[in-house]
Amino acid sequence: MSRSEGLINHLDWITIILYGLLVLFGVVNIYAAIYDVDTTTSFFSFSHNGGKQMVFIGLAIIVAIVILSVDYKIYDTLAYPVWVIFMILLVVVMIFAREVNGAKSWLEIGPFRFQPSEFTKFATALALAKYVSKPNFKMGKLKDVFYTGLIISTPAVLIIAQGDAGTALVFSMFILVLFREGMSPIALVLGVASAIIFLLALLVQNDIYFWTPVVVIVGLSVYFNRKSIKRILIFIFLGASIIGMYHSVGYAFDNFLKPHQQNRILVLLNPNSDPLGAGWNVTQSKIAIGSGGLTGKGYLKGTQTKFDFVPEQSTDFIFCTIGEEQGWIGSMIVIILFxxxxxxxxxxxxxxxxxxxxxxxxxVATILFFHFMVNIGMTIGLFPVIGIPLPFFSYGGSSLISFTILVFILLALDANRMQRLAH
Amino acid sequence: MNKSRGYIIQTVFIGVAILFSIRLFSLQVLDDSYKTAADNNIIQEEIEYPFRGLIYDRNGEILVANKAIFDLLVIPTQLKNFDTIRFCNLVGITVEEFDTKVNKAKAYSYVKASLFIKQISLEDFSKFQDYLDEFSGFVLQPRTTRSYTYPILSNALGYISEISKYELRKDTLNYYHSGDYIGKSGLESNYETYLRGLRGKQFKIRNVRGVEKGKFKDGQFDTLAVPGFSITSTIDRTLQEYAEKLMKGKSGSIVAIEPSTGEILSIVSAPSYDPGMLSGKDFSQNFGVIKQDTLKPLFNRPLMAAYRPGSIFKIVQSLVALQEGVITPYSRFKCNTNLIGCHNGASHPFGTSEKLVGAIKNSCNPFFYQVMRKMVVQNVEDSPYLDAKIGLDKWNKYIKNFGFGAPLGIDLPGEKGGLIPDSKYYDRAYRGREWKYSNIYSLSIGEGENLVVPIQMANFTATVANRGYYYTPHLVKAISNTGKPLPIYTQKKYTGVDSAYFEIAVEAMAEVIKSGTGQYRAKLKDIEVCGKTGTVQNDPNPDHSVFIAFAPRNNPKIAVSVYVENAGQGARAAAAISGLLIEKYLKKDSATLYFEPYVLKGDFE
Structure with a gap:
């Protein structure tokens, strides 16, 4: 059995088919999103984002074939060097890049430009995998906590420094991976709890409504555990920290978030507060999707997207085109495929x-999941507007190729899984 | 244990997918409001205002036409690279006004057009028309407002202006939009549904920057404007102009009717105003001036001013009494001034016993006191009180048949009915105390509680001219959709008095002009005029001068009632004006108009 034959037999074709369907559905909708009633351009015209995306797809296929062709061990071997290279690139970008939309994240080499931050996702995934899979790794050991933390947070911090907080948030997903690998769930629970307290702090108008339940619950817990001094102290400590956190949110909100980020969160809480300003994107995006109905307005017949009411229609808000033109059924196809x-x-x-x-x-799964959840969530008003692409759908070479790399390295590893004995 | 964590993660994936499905289902399938919102985003309704129907006089001369004006609309998002100061100078507003208006427009919509300056006249518009291209974001909406060929007939024509909030609420069929013009008074109001036409609508698609992107659904909902129907009024422009000229500087009214049709040839309310004042952008300012005028130019006297009928009423009384059979043309009654005062003189000394024609000619008060007594006191009941009630109500019914005591139903708004009292009226007035003829005899000579409006007097004159019937007076002889007046104006109305008795009244009225005392001012060469004076007491102010007349005696062409307030005896101002109008109408350019200087001078003492 030749090597390539074996590879083809061992490839996970279900994933490849799902990937292919998503990419195809994506490019068809990019064409629709950019489509202008007045100047009809051919689908394959390179002046058109749809046409350009076709080129990116071609590139992605080549990249995928290359990934599958090389010896799979290289990903293990090169994991750290790749990570280091991309960290350097992130720094380089910060120094040399022009600012686009408030972020310095594009690297330009001649006519080509790409976004290193997109590629740090797979680089970080590789580095983390390598570190966690080392024989003497032990979850919770201080040294290992430090290094896993370093691997994950270095790119996140650098990307935040570029001014692209949205992309940086993706790295929080590695906590889910560590959770799967045995990390104590307390970190997750604390994370979710803090998010809830954060939202409550912004939502609750009068402090009494927050104080009262906290005090009552702490009081009851203390009462029922009155035999144990240790527990009483824990509950009181918990209650005090919750209230302390609650009161520090306002300060953090005002001082650590940029005004446009504050707006996006406030708009999420009350979309009608500023429909022409900060709320515009969400309002128009919801109108686009909501007006699609069950079966949609028909391909190329969306008005919200055709007439530019929805911003960034071919990139971050590509889901609006699907929702408007393909309706609930089209949206469900995307959700089911994902x-x-x-x-x-x-x-x-x-x-x-x-x-x-x-x-x-x-x-790979959690990174894709985060993009899927946040991107679609923001278009239907469930998440604040965070500018991250919908994998395989959003227009853009960096995004498409980086997600292709992400998925196909996994397929390469999977195809060769029989050759590797468990550690 | 860690494998089960894999399931937890998968559950989270599925959970989010389910959450999204539900959210999408509620947004897309359950909630329809987003469809509307999407349509509202792109659809811009463009209104094509219909051409309001024209108003012609009876000879086809245009009285009311339309003139172009322009509303300037602003689309805030398109205000780019704007030279505000230059723009303000061109259109003649201050920068502060500009900012206020733009902010107001922004509050409404950034992408839709809102009203910026309304009713710019063609002259003002031509001043900046050529430069408007330099300023993106401004759109012109052509509209029309009224223009008037002659400065006459304002109270009858009425005016149009922007619809009020109250009128909008009343418009249950949603024909009107805020900012539309609507007829507010006169013919404009009464014939609003004919004149207004049908608004055309075009639904255009616009993108987020307000750039037009074609028609909505290929224009399947678009409609063209349908012009309103024109109306031909019964007014004779020449006569109307002349009548207004005669009334200049006076208070009062003129109504001239063509008896054979009920068509109003001329209707004057004095003082009046130039109808052009209430058209276009100076409307509010001028309306304020007219409204505050102490002489009340907006008060449409021929329909709204109620006067006591005075001596003219004696003709009505004669006809009723004849029909009821309580007198004959040959009955004589003595001029007994113990009953009621009389204007005795050489031709009508105290104690004369006149027949009906003579009594009318000399306007003998005691005669009609006795006629009315015969009418009211018919001795059908023993109690004089009960008897008077029965008699009075019988009388009231007759009088009302002549069109008195209730609005006639002319095609103008605001018509008053006057008052013809009946027994219930006096029961109320006397609050349960008894009354009989001796309490109400003033009615007999047209004084007392009787009230009539000038249009009713003119209608009565036409009724006499017709010898017993009338057509409800009206101002429109044809609406362009049917070429006919409204159906109610083609129905003959009978008074219930035999035409033979009317001949006696006609003879008496002819006699008044021929040999009456001061009525020579209404006399005309070659035309036999029939008329009657009425001097309405108006203590402590000078009497009102009233005259009714029709001519010629046979086959009458015109019947007039003339009221000149505070001008003394009917035989002077009102009689002279009546004569001039009749001559002008019947003889056109060959009229000699002898008394014109007398009337224009306006000194009737």
Whole structure:
């Protein structure tokens, strides 16, 4: 059996088919999003984003073939060097890049330009996989906590420094991966709890409504555990920290978030507060999707997107075009395809005997999941507007190729899983 | 244990997918408001205002036409690179006004057009028309307002102006939009539904920057404006102009009717105003001036001013009494001034016993006191009180048949009915105390509680001219959709008095002009005029001068009632004006108009 034959037989074709469907559906909708009633351009015209995306797809296919062709061990071997290279690139970008939309994240080489931050996702996934899969790794050991933290937070901090907080948030997803690998759930619970307290602090108008339940619950807990001094102290400490956090949110909100970020959160809480200003994007995006109805207005017949009411229609808000023109049915196809892909990738990750491959697989799943959740969530008013692309759909070479790399490295590892014995 | 964490993660994935599905289902399928919102985003309704129907006089001369004006609309998003100061100078507003207006427009919509300056006249518009291209974001909306060929007939024509909030609420069929013009008074109001036409609508698609992107659904909802129907009024422009000229500087009214049709040839309310004042952008300013005028130019006297009928009423009384059979043309009654005062003189000394024609000619008060007594006191009941009630109500019914005591139903708004009392009226007035003829005899000579409006007097004159019937007076002889007046104006109305008795009244009225005392001012060469004076007491102010007349005696062409307030005896101002009008109408350019200087001078003492 030749090597290539074996590869083809061992490839996970379900993932490839799901990937292909998403990319195809994506480019068709990019064409629709950019389509101008007055100047009809051919689908394959390179002056058109749809045409350009076709080129990116071609590139992505080449990249995918290359990834599958090289020896799979290279990803393990080169994990750290790749990570380091991209960290350097992030710094380089910060120094040399022009500012676009408030962020310095584009690297320009001649006519080509790309966004290193997109590629740090797979680089970080590889590095994390490599570190966690090392034989003497132990979750919770101080040294290992430090290094995993370093691997994850370095790119996040650098990207925040570029001014692109949205992309940086993606790296929080690695906590889910670590959770799968045995990290104590307390970190997750604390994270979710802080998010809830943060939202409450912004939503609750009168402090009494927050104080009262906290005091009552702490009081009751103390009463029922009055035999144990230790527990009483824990509850009082918890209550005090919750209230302390609650009161520090306002300060943090005012001082750590940029005005446009504050607006995006406030708009999420009350979309009608400023429909022409900060709320415009969400309002128009919801109108676009909501007006699609069950079956949509028909391909190329969306008015919200055709007449530019929705901003960034071919990139971050590409889902509006689907919602408006394909309706609930089209939206559901996208959601089902994505969910199927996410579940398939999780299953692939679970079937890996090699911890490196499994950790990498979960990284792929959670990164895709974060993009899927936040991107669609923001278009339907469930998340604040965070400028991150919808994988495979949004127009853009960096995004498409980086997600392709992300998925196909996993497929390469998976195709060779039988050759590797479990550690 | 860690494997189960894999399931937790997968559950989170599925959970988010389910959350999204539900959210999308509620946004897309359950909630329709987003569809409307999407349509509202792109659809811009463009209104094509219809051409309001014209108003012609009876000979086809245009009285009311339309003139172009322009509303300037602003689309805030398109205000780019704007030289505000230059723009303000061109259109003649201050920068502060500009800012206020733009902010107001922004509050309404950034992408839709809002009203910026309304009713710019063609002259003002031509001043900046050529420069408007330099200023993006401004759109012109052509509209029309009224223009008047002659400065006459303002109270009858009425005016149009922007619809009020109250009128908008009343408009349950949603024909009107805020900012539309609507007829507020006169013919403009009464014939509003004919004149207004149908608004055309075009639904255009616009993108987020307000740039037009074609028609909504290929224009399947678009409609063209349909012009309103024109109306031909019954007014004779020449006569109207002349009548207004005669009334200049006086208070009062003139109504001239063509008896054979009920068509109003001329209707004057004095003082009046130039109808052009209430058209276009100076409307509010001028309206304030006219409204505050102490002489009340907006008060449409021929329909709204109620006067006691005075001596003219004696003709009505004669006809009623004849029909009721309580007198004959040959009945004589003595001029007994113990009953009621009389204007005795050489031709009508105290104690004369006149027949009906003579009594009318000399306007003998005691005669009609006795006629009315015969009418009211018919001795059908023993109680004089009950008897008077029955008699009075019988009388009231007759009088009302002549069109008195209730609005006639002319095609103008605001017509008053006057008052013809009946027994219930006096029961109320006397609050349960008894009354009989001796309490109400003033009615007999047209004084007392009787009230009539000038249009009713003119209608009565036409009724006499017709010998017993009338057509409800009206101002429109044809609406362009049917070429006919409204159907109610083609129905003959009978008084219930035999035409033979009317001949006696006609003879008496002819006699008044021929050999009456001061009525020579209404006399005309070659035309036999029939008329009657009425001097309405108006203590402590000078009497009102009233005259009714029709001519010629046979086959009458015109019937007039003339009221000149505070001008003394009917035989002077009102009689002279009546004569001039009749001559002018019947003889056109060959009229000699002898008394014109007398009337124009306006000194009737």
């Amino acid at each position: 969910t199927a892909l996410l579940l398939r990738i999780t299953q692939i990750a679970e079937r890996q005997k090699w911890r490196f491959a499994r950790v990498y697989g979960y990284s």
